[in-house]
Amino acid sequence: MAKASWQKWGKRLLTLLFVVLIPVLLFSLARNLDWAEVRQSLFAYKPGTLAIGLLLALASYLVFASYDLLARAYTGHQLPARQVLPVAFVCYAFNLNFTTWVGGVALRYRLYGRLGLDTPTITRILTLGLLTNWMGYLLLAGGVFALGFVKLPDTWAVGATGLRLIGVLMVAVAVGYLLACAFAKRRTWHLRGHELTLPSIRLALCQVALGASNWALMAALIHWLLPGNLFYPSVLGVLLISCVAGVVAHIPAGLGVLETVFLALLHGQLGQGSLVAALLGYRTLYYLIPLAVAVMTYLVLEQRARQLRR
Numbered sequence: 001m002a003k004a005s006w007q008k009w010g011k012r013l014l015t016l017l018f019v020v021l022i023p024v025l026l027f028s029l030a031r032n033l034d035w036a037e038v039r040q041s042l043f044a045y046k047p048g049t050l051a052i053g054l055l056l057a058l059a060s061y062l063v064f065a066s067y068d069l070l071a072r073a074y075t076g077h078q079l080p081a082r083q084v085l086p087v088a089f090v091c092y093a094f095n096l097n098f099t100t101w102v103g104g105v106a107l108r109y110r111l112y113g114r115l116g117l118d119t120p121t122i123t124r125i126l127t128l129g130l131l132t133n134w135m136g137y138l139l140l141a142g143g144v145f146a147l148g149f150v151k152l153p154d155t156w157a158v159g160a161t162g163l164r165l166i167g168v169l170m171v172a173v174a175v176g177y178l179l180a181c182a183f184a185k186r187r188t189w190h191l192r193g194h195e196l197t198l199p200s201i202r203l204a205l206c207q208v209a210l211g212a213s214n215w216a217l218m219a220a221l222i223h224w225l226l227p228g229n230l231f232y233p234s235v236l237g238v239l240l241i242s243c244v245a246g247v248v249a250h251i252p253a254g255l256g257v258l259e260t261v262f263l264a265l266l267h268g269q270l271g272q273g274s275l276v277a278a279l280l281g282y283r284t285l286y287y288l289i290p291l292a293v294a295v296m297t298y299l300v301l302e303q304r305a306r307q308l309r310r
Contacts, residue, residue, distance in 0.1 A: 056221040
């Protein structure tokens, strides 16, 4: 009991530290940044570059929406893909911009519930989606970290060796999940009133492939918007680190966290203005434009739900 209390307070303290530290770092960045360079870099983007970037964002959203198609095979519900994909798209856009509890959880229960699915089925959809996302992350990030593609500053406590060891451990967890799906004799557990069933190895392999592909596409978009010839695995590794920091900080859209991590790890390879411009372009293409489309899609889904109830 005491251990759980300490863990709870430790998590709160870490979150508070992020909430305080990020605005301080952003203020320091904004004060010292050459905004003329940022503006010049933004206006330097060609329409074709932005169009390809938008296609990369769309591809990522389609991959993420496919998590829910895997969940349909896992749960056995009969909703058609034309209903599943819009729900998954809307939930992902709201999740990115307004935290997991709003988009990933509350909105998913509401929209799927209006389509006739019961709470246990929606919970299993949510669980499989989370596993798909993070098992793909563990395998991809673990490989990138273990191979030493990310160069950490000397002032960071983890260090190059520590990051490699973390990477090996992450890969081991992902492989362990796949082995459990392939060979475990006991397939079902009950946790706090919820039933958790291991998927088949074929479904688990699809999970890892889709999860890793989504993270890779997100990094591809940032890499596409960055000037110069940066090593793609390095950009991927920095994105993967920033996403963990964003989860810990609990800041909607990871606002400020993404920028801080990228500036800390890539400041010696790119000008700050060019890097900030690329991240602003990324946020526009991957967060804001999909959110605007998701809001309109949500209104359509609500209208259709009313018609179904009638």
